[in-house]
Structures are given as structure tokens and as C-alpha cells.
Amino acid sequence: MVHPTKKQKRGSSSSSSSSSSSIETSYTVKASSSSSSCPTKQHQLPLFLSKTYHMIDRCDPTISTWSIAGDNFVVKDVEKFASEVLPLYFKHSNFSSFARQLNFYGFRKLRSDPILTNDIDPQTSCYVRFYHEKFQKDHPELLQTIKRATKASDQQSKEDVDTLKLEVYKLKNLVTEMEVGMERKISDMTYDYNRRITSLTTECDRLANLVK
Amino acid sequence: MVHPTKKQKRGSSSSSSSSSSSIETSYTVKASSSSSSCPTKQHQLPLFLSKTYHMIDRCDPTISTWSIAGDNFVVKDVEKFASEVLPLYFKHSNFSSFARQLNFYGFRKLRSDPILTNDIDPQTSCYVRFYHEKFQKDHPELLQTIKRATKASDQQSKEDVDTLKLEVYKLKNLVTEMEVGMERKISDMTYDYNRRITSLTTECDRLANLVK
DNA sequence: GGGAATATTCCC
DNA sequence: GGGAATATTCCC
Numbered sequence: 549m550v551h552p553t554k555k556q557k558r559g560s561s562s563s564s565s566s567s568s569s570s571i572e573t574s575y576t577v578k579a580s581s582s583s584s585s586c587p588t589k590q591h592q593l594p595l596f597l598s599k600t601y602h603m604i605d606r607c608d609p610t611i612s613t614w615s616i617a618g619d620n621f622v623v624k625d626v627e628k629f630a631s632e633v634l635p636l637y638f639k640h641s642n643f644s645s646f647a648r649q650l651n652f653y654g655f656r657k658l659r660s661d662p663i664l665t666n667d668i669d670p671q672t673s674c675y676v677r678f679y680h681e682k683f684q685k686d687h688p689e690l691l692q693t694i695k696r697a698t699k700a701s702d703q704q705s706k707e708d709v710d711t712l713k714l715e716v717y718k719l720k721n722l723v724t725e726m727e728v729g730m731e732r733k734i735s736d737m738t739y740d741y742n743r744r745i746t747s748l749t750t751e752c753d754r755l756a757n758l759v760k
Numbered sequence: 761m762v763h764p765t766k767k768q769k770r771g772s773s774s775s776s777s778s779s780s781s782s783i784e785t786s787y788t789v790k791a792s793s794s795s796s797s798c799p800t801k802q803h804q805l806p807l808f809l810s811k812t813y814h815m816i817d818r819c820d821p822t823i824s825t826w827s828i829a830g831d832n833f834v835v836k837d838v839e840k841f842a843s844e845v846l847p848l849y850f851k852h853s854n855f856s857s858f859a860r861q862l863n864f865y866g867f868r869k870l871r872s873d874p875i876l877t878n879d880i881d882p883q884t885s886c887y888v889r890f891y892h893e894k895f896q897k898d899h900p901e902l903l904q905t906i907k908r909a910t911k912a913s914d915q916q917s918k919e920d921v922d923t924l925k926l927e928v929y930k931l932k933n934l935v936t937e938m939e940v941g942m943e944r945k946i947s948d949m950t951y952d953y954n955r956r957i958t959s960l961t962t963e964c965d966r967l968a969n970l971v972k
Numbered sequence: 973g974g975g976a977a978t979a980t981t982c983c984c
Numbered sequence: 985g986g987g988a989a990t991a992t993t994c995c996c
Binding site: 745 | 939
Binding site: 808852 | 989990991992993994
């Protein structure tokens with residue numbers, strides 16, 4: 549089978565279909581050295597989102613299409629969708645890989661869940677629906693607001709690091725407080741000690757003089 | 761162009777060439793819940809290594825081949841290698857992506873670097889050689905010992921976490937030592953203090969009795 | 973050559 | 985549905 553995306557680079561539009569692209573498909577990694585307000589080097593819409601939007605938009609509606617209200621999309625024939633549609637846009641033909649990406653971007657699976665067994669429509673029971681608040685028919689401008697999840701391990705590591713840094717901070721404060729407290733306590737004790745010693749010594753001297 | 765690896769899954773052998781595979785090509789993620797000595801679920805050789813080994817082994821030698829000694833491999837025609845050979849094994853046809861993967865696995869680029877400009881052979885000056893101690897012609901068994909680099913950020917995070925944990929450990933020890941030290945110091949001071957007060961008080965009492 | 977992001981795979 | 989690995993891309 550011909551693989552139309554073979555030489556595709558990020559930033560070029562999909563080569564498999566017509567090109568009246570209404571959404572930004574380029575992707576640029578945010579320059580690590582620039583501030584986040586730099587207008588030229590911002591990361592743009594991930595290709596996954598623009599590809600998926602176009603894919604649903606242009607798909608044979610008997611395989612996959614928008615819902616009637618346009619607020620979700622349905623894959624009616626997972627088999628055909630995987631083998632015939634996905635490879636037009638992605639470097640694979642696995643439905644589960646597509647679903648994994650949807651999951652990364654926060655899409656949720658919708659279920660019809662009929663109450664009665666009799667209500668199960670054999671025609672539509674195998675349909676798979678996906679929903680994302682910002683993934684709507686005729687509203688590609690919303691796509692920009694969809695954020696990909698950062699990896700959980702990174703998240704965890706960051707939290708771990710932050711927790712440990714806080715602990716180090718608190719411990720250093722404690723050490724400083726203990727040093728100050730110890731110094732003051734010893735200073736106070738020494739003061740009292742010397743005062744009482746002096747007082748007793750004076751008394752001894754006075755009495756010693758009287759004894760003489 | 762036909763894309764032979766389209767439906768390939770990890771664990772299946774490359775479908776583009778003959779199949780007298782002498783090396784393990786399956787890949788299984790290490791089960792996180794099992795001990796590292798579990799023989800059935802170990803991660804095997806990454807596909808990148810087995811694919812690259814076969815690729816060099818089977819390549820048209822005018823495009824890429826092993827060195828004469830078999831201890832490195834040379835890409836003689838980067839252009840053709842990228843467009844014709846890479847996509848037989850990988851989901852792309854970019855030489856830089858291939859090089860990036862080599863880099864992940866610890867391969868080094870070799871240069872001929874002739875001393876004299878005259879020594880530059882226009883035939884071979886554009887050759888690109890790669891070397892890895894464990895990537896040798898006729899020794900596929902060495903491939904298993906090649907380890908992919910873990911991501912630098914993870915590495916960094918791990919080191920950061922370890923450093924911070926050590927710091928927390930040291931600070932907690934310091935706090936304990938300070939507590940013990942302070943207690944002993946105050947105890948010692950109190951002891952001296954009481955001894956001298958007692959001694960002086962006794963002397964005062966003795967003198968007071970004499971005065972009476 | 974390598975950092976860091978997204979993409980794809982595999983597993984639980 | 986999501987964790988974690990490898991794969992691919994893009995950038996410095």
C-alpha cells in the first residue's frame with residue numbers, strides 16, 4: 549500500500565488530501581532560551597490535533613464522522629478506520645495507538661449504554677465515540693487551547709523534587725533556629741549563672757570580712 | 761512507494777527481506793511488578809538494534825556496508841540510504857532521525873580526517889562511518905549488551921532527587937546531633953552551675969554560722 | 973551530539 | 985485509561 553506520509557515533515561500539511569487547510573499545522577518546539585512570550589518560536593498546534601480534525605472532517609461518513617450536533621465524533625467501523633483511514637495521516641494503522649494519543653490530549657470515550665438489553669442496536673453498538681470540550685465540528689480555532697498531558701513520570705519527579713526542596717528549606721531554617729536558640733539559651737544561662745555566682749561570691753566575701 | 765513495515769508490530773521480524781533471523785527481535789517491556797530475574801517477560805533487544813544490524817548486513821554495499829574489519833559500518837550514499845533503505849526498516853526516511861537513534865544507543869561517528877587536503881578522496885570523503893564496540897559484523901549476540909540511554913532529563917531528575925535526599929539525610933543528622941549536643945552542653949553547664957552554687961552556698965552557710 | 977517535545981508501542 | 989518504554993522530529 550502506498551504510504552503518503554512517508555516523507556512528511558512536521559509543519560508540512562498532510563499530502564493525502566486537498567489542501568484548503570484552515571488551521572495551523574506547523575509545529576515548533578518552544579525555544580528553551582527564549583521567554584514564553586516570544587511570538588515567532590512558540591510551539592504551535594501539535595500535528596496530532598490538526599491531523600485528527602482533518603481526518604474526521606474528510607472521512608467517509610460510513611467509517612467515521614462528526615456527531616449530528618458536532619460536539620463529538622464517532623468511529624463506526626474501527627477495522628476499516630484503522631486499516632484505511634489512519635495510515636493516510638499517521639505512521640501506523642493501529643486503533644489503540646490512535647486512542648492512546650486521544651487520551652494524551654484529554655479526549656474521553658463516550659458510551660451509549662442502553663438501559664435495556666433490547667435497546668442494543670447491533671448497527672450502532674460497536675460505534676466508538678470520543679469527546680473533547682475543545683474538539684468541535686467547524687471550530688478548529690478551539691484546537692489551540694488543547695494541551696497535551698506532560699508525562700506522569702516527569703510530573704512525579706517534579707513534585708518529588710519540589711517536596712524535597714521544601715524539606716531542605718525547612719530543615720535549614722530549623723538548624724538556623726536551633727543555633728540561634730542554643731546561643732541565646734546558653735547566653736541566658738551563663739548570664740544567670742554569673743549573676744548568681746557573683747552575688748554569692750559577694751556575700752561570701754562580706755561574711756568572710758565579718759569573720760576576720 | 762510500498763511501505764513494508766506499515767502493519768508491523770514489535771516482535772515480528774522485518775518483512776522486507778528473507779527471514780533467516782539469527783537474532784532475537786522481540787521486544788517486551790519489563791513487567792513492572794515482577795522481579796528483574798523473571799525469564800519470560802524480560803525486555804529483549806530493542807527493534808532499532810536488530811533492524812539496524814540486518815539493514816547493514818543486507819544493504820547494497822554501494823549504499824552502506826560493514827567496514828573491511830567488520831568493526832564499524834559506513835554509509836556511502838546518505839541520500840540513497842535515507843530514501844531507499846531506511847523506510848524498509850523504519851517509519852521514516854530521514855538520515856538525521858537514524859543518526860539520533862544511533863546516538864541514543866551510544867554509537868560514535870568516525871571520521872577519516874586526512875592530514876593533507878590533497879589526501880581527500882572525493883569518492884570517500886562523503887562517507888559516514890559509525891562505530892559501537894558491541895556492533896560488529898557476524899556478532900549479533902553482542903547486540904544484547906547495548907543499552908539505550910535513558911533520557912537525560914530523567915537522569916538529571918534522578919540525580920537531583922538523589923542529591924536532595926542526601927542533603928535531607930545530612931540535615932536531619934545535623935539536627936539530631938545539635939539536639940544531643942545542646943542537651944549535653946546544657947546538662948554539663950547545669951551540673952557545673954549547681955556544683956558551684958552548692959559549694960558557694962555551703963561556704964556562705966559556714967561563714968554565716970561563724971558570724972552568728 | 974544531544975535536549976526536549978510529540979508519536980507509537982506494549983503492557984497493566 | 986494510563987504508565988513507561990522506544991521511536992521520530994525539531995532544535996540548539
